[in-house]
Amino acid sequence: MKLDLLIAEIGSTTTLVNGFNLNDCAEPVLIGQGLAPTSVLAGDVMIGLTAAIDDLKGRLKLAKLEWGEFMATSSAAGGLKMSVHGLVKDMTVKAAREAALGAGAVVKMVTAGRLRDAQLKEILALQPNIILLAGGVDDGEEEIILDNAEKLSRLQWDVPLIYAGNSALQREITHIFKESGQEILVSANVYPQIDQLNVRPTRKLIHEVFARHIIHAPGMEKIEQMLSDQMMPTPGAVMEASQLLKDELGNLVVIDVGGATTDVHSITEDSPGIKPILLNPEPEAKRTVEGDLGVYVNAQHVWQLLQEELALDEIRKISPLPRDQQEESYVEILAEKAALTALKRHAGELRDYYGPTGRQTIAEGKDLTAVKWIIGTGGALTRLQRGREILQSLKGTRSRLLLPPLEAKVLIDRDYIMASAGLMSKKYPEAALSLLKKSLAVEQGQALPVI
Numbered sequence: 001m002k003l004d005l006l007i008a009e010i011g012s013t014t015t016l017v018n019g020f021n022l023n024d025c026a027e028p029v030l031i032g033q034g035l036a037p038t039s040v041l042a043g044d045v046m047i048g049l050t051a052a053i054d055d056l057k058g059r060l061k062l063a064k065l066e067w068g069e070f071m072a073t074s075s076a077a078g079g080l081k082m083s084v085h086g087l088v089k090d091m092t093v094k095a096a097r098e099a100a101l102g103a104g105a106v107v108k109m110v111t112a113g114r115l116r117d118a119q120l121k122e123i124l125a126l127q128p129n130i131i132l133l134a135g136g137v138d139d140g141e142e143e144i145i146l147d148n149a150e151k152l153s154r155l156q157w158d159v160p161l162i163y164a165g166n167s168a169l170q171r172e173i174t175h176i177f178k179e180s181g182q183e184i185l186v187s188a189n190v191y192p193q194i195d196q197l198n199v200r201p202t203r204k205l206i207h208e209v210f211a212r213h214i215i216h217a218p219g220m221e222k223i224e225q226m227l228s229d230q231m232m233p234t235p236g237a238v239m240e241a242s243q244l245l246k247d248e249l250g251n252l253v254v255i256d257v258g259g260a261t262t263d264v265h266s267i268t269e270d271s272p273g274i275k276p277i278l279l280n281p282e283p284e285a286k287r288t289v290e291g292d293l294g295v296y297v298n299a300q301h302v303w304q305l306l307q308e309e310l311a312l313d314e315i316r317k318i319s320p321l322p323r324d325q326q327e328e329s330y331v332e333i334l335a336e337k338a339a340l341t342a343l344k345r346h347a348g349e350l351r352d353y354y355g356p357t358g359r360q361t362i363a364e365g366k367d368l369t370a371v372k373w374i375i376g377t378g379g380a381l382t383r384l385q386r387g388r389e390i391l392q393s394l395k396g397t398r399s400r401l402l403l404p405p406l407e408a409k410v411l412i413d414r415d416y417i418m419a420s421a422g423l424m425s426k427k428y429p430e431a432a433l434s435l436l437k438k439s440l441a442v443e444q445g446q447a448l449p450v451i
Contacts, residue, residue, distance in 0.1 A: 001060065003031060006067040007420040008049055008223070009234055010074040013038055013259030013296045014379055015048040017056050018420045019067070020435070028431035030415050030438075032060045044219035045074075069228040073237045073419045074220070075260075082206075083109040083128045085148055086165070087135035090280050095190035096134035096164060099199035101287045105130070105206055105233070115148045124155065130209050131159055132202070133173075136166035138192045149173050153180040160209055164190045164202045185209070197283045207236055229427060234419045235263050238377065239287055241422030242267050244433050246285075249442065251371045253404060254418070255343065255391065256378035257335045259296035262342040263289050263378075271370035274402065278348075278363045286366050288346045293338040295331050295380050302334045305341065328384060335380040336390045343368075343394050343403065350400040363402065371404040375440065377413035388412055415439035 004023075009016040015038045019031040034056025039048035057065045082105045086093030089112040100107050108126055111119050123131070131152060135145040145165050152161065153176050160183040163173045167189050177184035185208075188201040210233045224231065232240075235256075242254045242265045251268035267285045270278060292301050348365020374391050381387040391410045396403065417439050425432035436442075 001062050001065055003065070003067040005069045005071065005424070006053075007423060008052065008070070008072040008074075009419045010045055010049065010072060010223070011038055011234065011258060011379075012075055012261075012294075015039075015045070015052045016379075016416065017049070017052045018415075018417055019056060019060075019065075020420075020424075020431075022428060022431050025428055025431040025434075028428075028435050030417060030435060032056050033416065034059065039219075044222075046219040046222045049223060070226045071229050071231075071420075071423050072223060072227060073232050073234040073423050075234045081105075081126070081129045082107050082132055083111075083123055083126060084132045085111045085115060085134070085152070087141055087144060088112060091194075092134045092136065092165065092191040094280070095197045095199060095283075096132050096202070098197065098283045098286060099164065099190050099202035100132055100206060101289060105210075106289065106291065114144050115151050120151060120155065123152075124157075128159060130206065131161045132206075133161060133163050134165040134190050136169075136189075136191075137194060138167045138189055140166055142166060142169055145169055146172065146176075149176045153177050153182055156180060156182070158183075160185060162187055162202060162205050162209075164188065167192070195281045197281055199283055199285075203236070203239075207232055210236070229423075232423050232426075235265075235287060235289065237419040237422035238263065239265050239285065239422065240425050241418040241432070241436060242375075243285060244422070244425050244429065245373075245375070245436060245440075248433060248437070249373055252373040252375055253343070253346075253368055253371050254375045254377060255339050255381060255394070256376075256418075257338050257342075257380040258294055258378050260294040260298060261289050261291050262293040262338045263287060264342050264346040266346065266366060266368060266371070268368060268371050270367045274363045274367040274369055277361060278367065280364070282348070282366045286346070288342070290338070290342045290345060293342055295334040295338060299334055302338050302341075306333065306337050331380060332384050332386045332390070335384060336386075336393060339381070339390055340394060344401055348402040350402070365402065367402045368404050369402050371408050373411055374404055374408050375411045375413060375418075377416065377418040379416070382413050382416040411440040411442070413439050414441070 003019040005020045007018050015036050017034045022028045034052040036048050036051035082100050084096045086096050093112045162185045164187040170186050174184050185205050187205050190199050192198055246267040254265040256263040265287045347368050352359050352361050376387055376391045395408050396406050421432040421436045
């Protein structure tokens with residue numbers, strides 16, 4: 001059998017392959033799916049990919065399987081480690097950080113203002129895979145940004161730097177880093193004007209750097225040779241799929257509970273009631289990654305969070321793929337706690353302050369109160385029996401958090417293809433949207449009853 005397209009999702013704990021026939025994008029079909037544990041610890045991610053392909057062949061009852069194109073997303077190398085440096089914490093630094101997270105990077109260090117010697121030493125110790133330098137609105141502040149560029153250029157190491165600050169300095173910044181021999185990539189300003197964010201051009205550059213970095217996972221160079229298109233970080237691919245769905249369905253939030261992390265992607269406009277009191281602008285498309293919330297690698301930490309609330313026994317040892325009903329019940333408990341904790345961290349909240357005219361209420365952070373759809377993807381929420389119930393529990397008001405409303409509807413990525421569809425959308429957007437709607441049980445722009 002020959003597939004039109006095979007897409008692999010190489011995660012921290014599991015490797016998934018999806019086989020598609022596109023039929024000229026008119027009637028794309030998911031032919032089958034294979035799954036296996038990721039084999040980073042075995043020293044070669046190719047082992048896990050081969051096992052996942054063998055699993056797919058077994059499910060399809062095939063002795064041989066071929067494909068026309070092969071694409072892949074990955075987070076198996078631990079993600080793209082970044083440091084972000086801007087000017088004002090609540091403005092350019094925030095915008096730069098949103099660009100990094102939305103692209104699938106793992107932000108390990110953030111600084112605001114003029115870089116100090118101690119911070120430069122911290123960057124050296126961190127050894128990021130990429131540095132993002134921002135600062136200033138267009139034609140605004142220059143001195144501190146130039147000083148930071150000079151200091152970073154003197155680090156003299158082989159780490160690419162993206163400049164996404166004051167556009168008036170692009171030529172000068174480029175010259176500084178070329179003089180030092182350091183790779184410099186220039187993007188549009190992430191914060192071109194007060195209260196305006198422009199993060200998508202920078203996200204695109206981060207994707208390009210990721211494609212170069214990911215080969216450092218053991219055995220990834222073999223997979224790179226199979227690719228017919230550029231590899232993308234899995235969270236970045238999920239963001240692409242989320243954007244595609246938002247354009248079709250409206251405001252949404254996507255929850256992805258994984259083995260090591262829990263990601264939340266929201267693509268939503270502010271509600272009319274919150275927008276006038278929002279203290280600082282938030283990007284329409286926002287991603288947060290909670291590196292301490294996972295149902296396998298970080299299972300013990302999530303269990304400890306639960307023990308703070310409930311009297312629980314010690315968690316038993318579990319496998320990347322639940323082996324029985326008891327293990328699945330453990331994972332469901334972990335997934336619900338991880339999803340709720342991650343969403344609460346992602347959402348903004350209402351705050352009161354007192355001034356000359358008395359008490360006033362302001363909103364800070366991401367407003368999710370206009371969300372229409374809560375979508376579950378990832379291995380946990382799409383495969384656990386209580387996946388839909390877990391997502392239902394995320395709705396409503398808790399204290400003063402700006403969470404999705406009670407009327408928001410729940411959808412499950414039943415075919416577990418959001419990352420694959422997001423990657424596919426770069427070349428085959430119509431096919432990707434069609435497959436996503438089938439997976440979510442959405443037809444002609446309307447969702448089937450799900451609650």
